[in-house]
Amino acid sequence: MNVGVRRMARFATATALASSLAYMLTAGGIAVAQAPAAAQNPAGAKPQAGAKPQERMVVDARELVYDKDNNTVSAVGDVQILYQGRTIEADKVVYDRASKRVIATGNARITETNGTVISGDHFNLTDDFRDGFIDSLRVVNPDKTRFTAPRGERTDGETFIFDKGIYTACEPCKDNPERPPLWQVRAARIIHKKSEQTIYYEDARLEFLGVPMAYVPYMSGPDSTVKRKSGFLSPKFLNTGALGYGVGLPYFxxxxxxxxxxxxxxxxxxxxxxxxxxxxxxxxxxxxxxxxxxxxxxxxxxxxxxxxxxxxxxxxxxxxxxxxxxxxxxxxxxxxxxxxxxxxxxxxxxxxxxxxxxxxxxxxxxxxxxxxxxxxxxxxxxxxxxxxxxxxxDWQKQQPVVLPVIDYDKRINKPSFLGGELTFNANVTALHRDATAYQQIPSQSAYLVTTPSYSLYDGCAVYQKSTCLVRGLAGNTARATAEVSWRRNFIDSIGQVWTPYASLRADVFSINPSTTGYANANATTIADTSDEMFGRAMPAIGLMYRYPFVAKTSWGTHIIEPVAQIIARPNETSSLRVANEDSQSLVFDDTNLFEWSSKFSGYDRLEGGTRANVGARYTGRFGTDGYANALFGQSYSIAGRNSFARGDLVNTGLDSGLDTSRSDYVARAQISPFKNFVLTGAARLNESTFEAQRIDAGATYSNSIFSATVGYGRYEPQPDLGIPRRREGLSLNGSVLVAQNWRVRAGVLFDLDKYKYDREVWRASYAAGTATIATYPNTTPFQTASTSFGVNYTDECTIFDVSYTQNYADKQVSGTNKDTRTIMFKLELKTLGQITYSQNLGGSSTGDGVSQ
Structure with a gap:
């Protein structure tokens, strides 16, 4: 055997003998690292002329060996070959000119142009590295999905066949790479056709931590590069008493x-x-x-x-x-x-x-x-x-069809003749309703608040203003509104801020109530059944004053700002003629204390009379992350008629805290003493007794391990609005990372006022002789309204979530007479699919249309 061996410096050898390898390769030329001219092409071989740069091969190795007898060229020692965007690395690479095969051994690895890494103990490839056989094959894609097999084959440069293959999207354990991943698919053969973007599995089983959990003779699915591909999606499962067991199989x-x-x-x-x-x-x-x-x-x-x-x-x-x-x-x-x-x-x-x-x-x-x-x-x-x-x-005939609702807002900054800001707002609303929507105002007895029955007319078979609210009139109702307003800030030499304001608003109403065909013909006592069109206009002028004081201390920066505002308007007109559709919700709090246009939530009602709003704001910054802000204020009706003391067809404004000449106090505070912890609170306090009429409070803390939220709400009765009971509740929610990737969460909502109501019901029943001492509700203030519990596992390849929720029955409030218990399950395997399932436990509740 005649073997020629040359050993030189690394770069000189790679440069000189790469030309010989290039001569043998027929796919294209070779580009090598630059070396002295004397060392280039000593064998006299010439690279192929006209070879494109992207087709040339770059070879780097510690030594090259040319075997004339076997017609091979070998690159030995830290071999790296770059060709057509691919990189092959190995301890040794041998090119057989006769068979045009490349054999790589020892820590062999190919890096594809898309970032896919193919590694193995022994490669037997074609001279362009596209096809061949690989022993102890491992493929890691850019998205971290991976295949392994004792032996694999690649054909046509795009199809991989893995004999006894394993597929997973989970990364191996860093401490113990040999340990089975959380899940994997093991199959007799796995075929990955990149042109089809599809993976085929033959005799496959799904394993969790190495334990087989499911067997499928044959299946296929898209690979991780697919965004859209025809095929079956994850099945859906359900089970209810009315439906039985069900399974859905979506096909895309x-x-x-x-x-x-x-x-x-x-x-x-x-x-x-x-x-x-x-x-x-x-x-x-x-x-x-x-x-x-x-x-x-x-x-x-x-x-x-x-x-x-x-x-x-x-x-x-x-x-x-x-x-x-x-x-x-x-x-x-x-x-x-x-x-x-x-x-x-x-x-x-x-x-x-x-x-x-x-x-x-x-x-x-x-x-x-x-x-x-x-x-x-x-x-x-x-x-x-x-x-x-x-x-x-609910009754469909009482639901409105609203068409159209048109809103237009235009802002002009610094108009040339006034400065400041000029705004124009317009709204047009038209709706039709077949039947008038009523709500009975519950009556109060010695022990019990009577709750109206659920009926089409809600206890208002005969309309009376003192006992019935009209949520919406039957017939056609329309309104058009246009408003122009201006305001501008002036800051004087000592830092006081003066903001003058002026506006003009006009509304046109068209009301055509209908009483045809339905028993609520008593709508004639509410409004004239003939077509009625009327209008109103509301000019307003106002001024706001602010004077911020800034103080710096060793523990922070503080801004205290007294605020006073006065707005003069004529009296509101036609409030009892207006079918109030969009202003039924009125919550007086810090957010609308200094509202310029109106404290009503919509356009149908309009604030009239002269009103002054006063208060103080505080803002503070402490250290790097701490901050606080607060507001306290009150509103005064100082001239004209108080719009909030004049109830309309739904009594909007009454029991709002604005219906007296001196309003209730409103307050709001937010404090964050350090990062991730926030305390919030808002309240409305009676103007004479300071008794809380409305409280909203909460606390939140969160970090990477633990999170918790506490919420509290208390709202006093508003009998004029049909709300006879005090509403008080406490919610607790939290989650904790109990182990790596595992998080447990839980929540509970307490109805703190229900026990009082249950005892009132018993007292009324006892007085009527329908209850006994034995049935006295032995309850505590912490009556559970709902509970929830869940466990979640999330890592790079798996999402597992199971949760349980229970809503407790409260027939007096929601009309349900049975608890609602639901369990939900979700398992998502990255790139493979997901399964979700939910199940209601126990019987159905009143109102869902299901036979008991």
Whole structure:
């Protein structure tokens, strides 16, 4: 055997003998590190002329060995070869010219152009490194997903075949790399076709910590590079008494880069096949989606009959759609629509939708269509609303159809003739309602507050102002409002800030009440049934005074700022003629104490008379992270008629703390003595006794290990508004990191006033002879309203979450007579899929339309 061996300095050898290797390789030329001219090309071999830089090969090694007998060239010692964007590293690389194969041994590794790292004990590759066999194969992708196998093969430069392969998205344990990851898929063969972006598994089993948990003869799924690909999605499971056991298997159709379709058949053992289709499309200037759901019920007896349920309906379903399109950079058009055949469908069949607003006391589906435009100084919004109630206690005929609602705001900074800021606001609202919406004001007896029955007219079969509130009139109601206002800050030589203000507002109303076809014909006692149009105008002038005092101490910086404001207006007119639709919510607190336009929440009511608002603000900074701010103030009705003492059809303003000449006091404080800890509090105090009328308080602390939140609320009765009971509650929520990646959370809500109400109910029943001493409620102030508990595990490849919630029945408040207990489970394996499941435990509650 004739073997020629040359040993030289590292770079000289790589430079000189790379030319020989280049001569043997037919795929392209070689570029090597620069060396002295005498050392270049000593063998006389010439690189291929015209080779493109990206096709040339760069070889670096401690030595090169040329074997003429075997027609091979070997690079030995810390070998590194760069070719067509790939990098191969090994202890030794041998090129066999006859077979055009490259054999790499000893710590062999290939780094692909996309960052994928392929390593093994022994590589047998083609001369372009694209195809070949690898022993003890390990593949780590840029997203940290990884494959391992005793032996693997790559063909066509893009298909990997792993014999007895393992796939996981979990990183190996740093302390013990040989320990099995949290989860992995082990299969007889794993085939990864990059061109299809698909991974195929044959005879696969899913293992957790090395323990087999599930077996699948054959399965496939997209690889981690896929954003959209046709195929089955994670199954959905559900189980309720009315539906039976159910499983849904969504199938996603990637029809085009800009649109797709998802079909989800769900088989329910008691009700049959529930079908769902969702279409999504993205256009040049926006996107939209449409989802339709429907079922022909097999067992209608599982649900109550009308009007308490949909048991008399064979077909039930819903349709939802939302979208948004940009007409140009400033204007957009969109919609969010959800409609169902009945109010119980979403709840009965566990259908979720973004347009559904749901709390303990309110459930409704809100559909809207809108046109919006905005610039740096102006804003325009036009939309319409349709409300579908989702509870048994609401009546569709009492829900308004609102079309249109138009808002326009324009701000002019520093107008040339006035300076300061000039603003213009306009609003147009029109709505229609088939039947008048009433609410009975509960009456107070010696021991018990009577709660009105849930009925279409809510205890107001005959309207009386002292016992009934009118939430909305039947018929057509419309209003147009325009307001222009100006204000400007002046700072004098000693730092006092003076802000004059002036505004003019005009409203035009059109009210056409209707009494046709429904028993609430007593609406004639509320308003004239003929068309009525009237208007009102409200000019206002005002002045605000502020004088900030700044003090610096050794422990912080403090700013104390007394504030006084006076606004003069004529009396409000037509308050009893106005159908108050958008100003029914009034909470007097620190946020609206110094409100310029009106303390009412909407446009239908307007603040009149002359009013002064006074208070003081404090702001402090302590050290690096500590801060505090506070406000305390009061409002005075000093001339004219107090609008808040004059109740409208819903008594807005009464029991608000503003309905006396001297208002209640309002206060707010926020303190953070150090990082991650915040105390907040707000209160409204009676103006003569300082008794708390409204309290909101909370404390929050959080760090990487522990977080906790405490909330407290107390609201005194507002009998004129139909709220006869004091509401008081305490919430506790927290979470703690109990181990690496493991977090436990829990929460509880206490109804601190319910025990008083339960005892009042017993006393009234005892006085009536329907209760005994044995039934006396032996309760404590800490009556639990709801509890929750959850455990979460999150790492780089897995999310596991299980939670339990229980809402306790309170028929007097929410109309439910049974506790609601729900357990939810979620398992997400990165790149592989996720499974979610929720289950209601126990019986159904009154109001969900399900037979008991």
């Amino acid at each position: 159709l990637n029809l085009a880069p800009d649109y797709d379709l998802t079909i989800t058949p769900t088989y329910l053992t008691r009700q049959g096949l529930l079908g769902q289709v969702e279409w999504r499309q993205r256009l040049v200037n926006g996107a939209y989606k449409i989802r339709a759901t429907g079922i022909f019920q097999q067992d209608q007896t599982a649900f109550l009959a009308t009007p308490l349920g949909a048991g008399d309906k064979e077909f039930r379903g819903s349709i939802e759609s939302n979208g948004k399109f940009y007409l140009n950079p400033r204007w957009s058009f969109g919609w969010n629509v959800a409609m169902s055949t009945d109010r119980w469908f979403y709840k009965n069949y566990r259908i979720t939708n973004e347009s559904i607003s749901s709390t303990t006391y309110l459930q409704e589906s809100i559909s809207t269509v809108y046109l919006n435009g905005q610039s740096e100084t102006a804003w325009f919004d036009m939309r319409g609303y349709y409300f579908q109630p989702l509870t048994s206690t």
